[in-house]
Amino acid sequence: MEFAGQTAIVTGTARGFGRAITRRLAWGGARVVAADINVPGAEETVTLVRQDGGEALAVQVDVASAASVEMMVKTALARFGGRVDILVNNAAIWQLLPTEELSEADWDRVVDVNLKGVFLCCRAVIPVMKQQGRGHIVNIASIAARNGGTMAGVHYVASKGGVLAMTKKLGKELGQYGIVVNGLNPGTSQTEMTATWDPTIIEGIIRNTPLGRTVTPEDIAEVVAFLASDAARFVHGETVEVNGGILCD
Numbered sequence: 578m579e580f581a582g583q584t585a586i587v588t589g590t591a592r593g594f595g596r597a598i599t600r601r602l603a604w605g606g607a608r609v610v611a612a613d614i615n616v617p618g619a620e621e622t623v624t625l626v627r628q629d630g631g632e633a634l635a636v637q638v639d640v641a642s643a644a645s646v647e648m649m650v651k652t653a654l655a656r657f658g659g660r661v662d663i664l665v666n667n668a669a670i671w672q673l674l675p676t677e678e679l680s681e682a683d684w685d686r687v688v689d690v691n692l693k694g695v696f697l698c699c700r701a702v703i704p705v706m707k708q709q710g711r712g713h714i715v716n717i718a719s720i721a722a723r724n725g726g727t728m729a730g731v732h733y734v735a736s737k738g739g740v741l742a743m744t745k746k747l748g749k750e751l752g753q754y755g756i757v758v759n760g761l762n763p764g765t766s767q768t769e770m771t772a773t774w775d776p777t778i779i780e781g782i783i784r785n786t787p788l789g790r791t792v793t794p795e796d797i798a799e800v801v802a803f804l805a806s807d808a809a810r811f812v813h814g815e816t817v818e819v820n821g822g823i824l825c826d
């Protein structure tokens with residue numbers, strides 16, 4: 578049990594990658610705060626964790642709100658032993674529109690959730706991790722930050738590029754306190770986020786992927802578990818590509 582006695586906070590846990598990450602960390606012995614704006618979905622995830630024999634707690638959060646994020650961390654500290662060992666910044670929203678059709682409100686909401694949300698969650702746990710002298714932060718960005726995205730608006734792509742840059746900066750700033758910071762760029766996965774995509778787009782992605790399929794939430798959860806564990810203690814400020822080789826050229 579690589580995470581026995583540890584507390585993790587995972588955002589965006591009502592479905593998709595966040596659900597799989599929560600189950601994987603809990604399976605490894607972590608007590609997981611399953612945070613999401615969608616509480617019934619997070620509660621379903623917690624039920625699955627309990628069926629697996631693990632421990633988790635559903636907590637409502639809007640990662641774009643500082644007050645809500647502070648409350649999430651307070652709840653984690655109060656309920657799970659006064660520590661936060663792992664933060665996984667996974668919550669995000671996606672939108673595809675031509676740039677000239679994007680409203681300022683579209684831009685603000687996507688950047689607030691996907692980029693400011695990562696900042697707010699990191700800011701809230703850093704004092705706790707500093708005091709502990711250890712911690713792991715894993716930021717979920719996207720292949721879109723590497724290749725400009727094929728099925729994502731400029732605001733989504735920019736937000737994920739910001740997450741990559743933030744991962745490097747946080748790595749420089751926090752390493753001295755024993756806080757290990759890394760990122761992960763998932764390739765396309767058939768979660769609810771991509772459920773509206775034309776099947777021919779998915780077929781094209783699979784054709785161009787050397788390993789011949791899309792990414793599964795479990796693929797992502799395994800790499801998060803590695804990055805959140807002591808096995809990754811000297812991997813720092815990096816972003817791991819998890820895409821079946823589609824970026825091979």
Ligand SMILES: NC(=O)c1ccc[n+]([C@@H]2O[C@H](COP(=O)([O-])OP(=O)(O)OC[C@H]3O[C@@H](n4cnc5c(N)ncnc54)[C@H](O)[C@@H]3O)[C@@H](O)[C@H]2O)c1
Binds near residue numbers: 588594618640668
């Ligand atoms: N699915 C893909 O193909 C893909 C590819 C690359 C990167 N990603 C990234 O992986 C992560 C997870 O993707 P997914 O496919 O599981 O997405 P998803 O849409 O299935 O799940 C996202 C979760 O985030 C939650 N959420 C949304 N706004 C929130 C907010 N303001 N506060 C708290 N929670 C909020 C949603 O309720 C949902 O449970 C995201 O960061 C996404 O950008 C996904």
